[in-house]
Amino acid sequence: MSEHILPSKLYYAIWASLLCLTVITAAVAFVDLGPFNTVVALVIATFKALLVVLFFMHVKYTSEKMTRVVIFAGIFWLLLLLFLSLADYTTRLLR
Amino acid sequence: MADSQVAVEHDNPALRHHFATQEQQREAASLGMWLFLGTEIMFFGGMFCAYLIYRYWYYNEFAAGSRTLNIWLGTTNTAVLICSSLTVALAVRAAQTGKRKLLLGLLLATMLFGLAFLAIKGTEWHDEYVEHHVPGMGFQFDTTVPQHPDQKIDPQHAQIFFSLYFTMTGIHALHMIIGLGIFIYLTVMAWKGRYTPEYHTPIEIGGLYWHFVDIIWIYLFPLLYLIDRKK
Numbered sequence: 107m108s109e110h111i112l113p114s115k116l117y118y119a120i121w122a123s124l125l126c127l128t129v130i131t132a133a134v135a136f137v138d139l140g141p142f143n144t145v146v147a148l149v150i151a152t153f154k155a156l157l158v159v160l161f162f163m164h165v166k167y168t169s170e171k172m173t174r175v176v177i178f179a180g181i182f183w184l185l186l187l188l189f190l191s192l193a194d195y196t197t198r199l200l201r
Numbered sequence: 202m203a204d205s206q207v208a209v210e211h212d213n214p215a216l217r218h219h220f221a222t223q224e225q226q227r228e229a230a231s232l233g234m235w236l237f238l239g240t241e242i243m244f245f246g247g248m249f250c251a252y253l254i255y256r257y258w259y260y261n262e263f264a265a266g267s268r269t270l271n272i273w274l275g276t277t278n279t280a281v282l283i284c285s286s287l288t289v290a291l292a293v294r295a296a297q298t299g300k301r302k303l304l305l306g307l308l309l310a311t312m313l314f315g316l317a318f319l320a321i322k323g324t325e326w327h328d329e330y331v332e333h334h335v336p337g338m339g340f341q342f343d344t345t346v347p348q349h350p351d352q353k354i355d356p357q358h359a360q361i362f363f364s365l366y367f368t369m370t371g372i373h374a375l376h377m378i379i380g381l382g383i384f385i386y387l388t389v390m391a392w393k394g395r396y397t398p399e400y401h402t403p404i405e406i407g408g409l410y411w412h413f414v415d416i417i418w419i420y421l422f423p424l425l426y427l428i429d430r431k432k
Contacts, residue, residue: 111298117294184242187247
C-alpha cells in the first residue's frame, strides 16, 4: 500500500456509487429477466467488489506488484474451484 | 559524514530492525494481510461452491427459500456495510494526515455500523426461527412452486438452502465480530496516540480485513436474497 493520500471526495464518490449499485441490484431483482437476473446481479456485485478493492483498499494506487499477484492468484484459484466443480456437476448425472 | 536515510529511519522505534525502511515494513505488513485474505477467499470459496452446486440441483427450493428472506433488511444491511467501508477508508486517511480525533471518531463510527449490521442480522435470524426455518429446530416448509401449483416444494431440499444460509451468514457474522474486536484494539491504540502519519500500518491492514468482509457480503446478498423475486 503506497502512501498516496487520496482526496476524501473520491471516497465519497465511491461510497455513493456503491449505494446506487445496491439499490439498482435490489430493484432489478423484481424485473423479469429470466436467467439474466442472476447474471446482472453478479455482474453488479463484481463491479462493486472492484470499486472496493481498487479504491477503498488502495490497490489502484499501490506500487507493490506482489499485491496484485496475490489477488490474482486468489481469484484464479476460486474460479478454478467454481468452474471445474460446476462443469462436473452440470454435465454429468451426479446425484 | 551524514547519516544514511536508512540509519535515520531506524531511529524511529516503530521500524523493526529486520526491515531496511518504513516503506518496506509497511509493504510487508500489507502483503501479509493480503495473503491472509487469500486464505479467506479459500475459506468462503468452499461454501460458495457448495451453495452453487445445491442451487443448481434444487433451484425451485432455493428460490422459494430465498423469497422468505427479508429483502429490505438485507438491502439495508448491504448499505450499512458500505457506509462502514467508507468510514474505514476515511479513518486510514485521517491516520495518514495525523488527525487523531477524526481517526477516533471514524473508528467508532465503523464499529457502530458493524454493530448495526449484527443487530439487523440478529433480528432476521430471530424472525426465521419463529417461522420454523432453522434446520433441525422444528423445520417446516410448506409451499408450492410458483406458476406450478401442482408441484410441491420438497422441504428437505429447502432445508439445505437454509443450512447454507445460516452457515454462510453465520460465518460472515463471526468475521464481523472478529473485525469488531480488531477495531476495539485499534481504537484503544489510537486513543493512546500510537498512530502517526509515519506509522499507522495497523489501521491500514485492519481496514483491509474490514473491506474484505464487506466484499463477502456484497456477494452473499444477491446470492441469498435475490434468487427469484419476480412475482
